[in-house]
Amino acid sequence: MILNATPGVYASMAGSDDTGPSISIRGFKQRNVSVMLDGIPVNDMEDGRVFWNNWFGLDLVTQTMQVQRGLGASKLALPAIGGTVNIVTKGIDAKKQTSIKQEYGSTGFLRTTIGHTSGRLAGGWGFTVAGSYKTDNGFIDKTSSEAVFYYVRAQKELGNHVLSLSAM
Numbered sequence: 001m002i003l004n005a006t007p008g009v010y011a012s013m014a015g016s017d018d019t020g021p022s023i024s025i026r027g028f029k030q031r032n033v034s035v036m037l038d039g040i041p042v043n044d045m046e047d048g049r050v051f052w053n054n055w056f057g058l059d060l061v062t063q064t065m066q067v068q069r070g071l072g073a074s075k076l077a078l079p080a081i082g083g084t085v086n087i088v089t090k091g092i093d094a095k096k097q098t099s100i101k102q103e104y105g106s107t108g109f110l111r112t113t114i115g116h117t118s119g120r121l122a123g124g125w126g127f128t129v130a131g132s133y134k135t136d137n138g139f140i141d142k143t144s145s146e147a148v149f150y151y152v153r154a155q156k157e158l159g160n161h162v163l164s165l166s167a168m
Contacts, residue, residue: 030048038088063090091153107136
């Protein structure tokens, strides 16, 4: 929702389809906006959809978000007519940090999230881990949900380069 502060960008928690929350840039729905996680495209390959509901724990490991409005030059086949959003996660450049978050809401919503970033360690290493669990009874009978999210990232500085391995 922080993207609403960017001119030409509209983010909604309600969503525009069955994939949950949505973003539109310059009037283009998220199917025409390239979404990347650490520079890796995450749009669905068939129709360009973005399944935000699968990343409900990503907020603890997000360091910055880069937004480009409009077309841009790219060597990747991206649905970026409206623009590009790149979510950069915490790693070697981030300070050491541990976060614990507990959320409660209506209809039995409960979400627990734990995250840790090591920052720069000896030998040029850095680690980031996060995990989240959520449950919800739903507004309508038999629409309950339960989900688990995890994120692990290991980085190693090699001279002017950084080798990064992530699992989500």
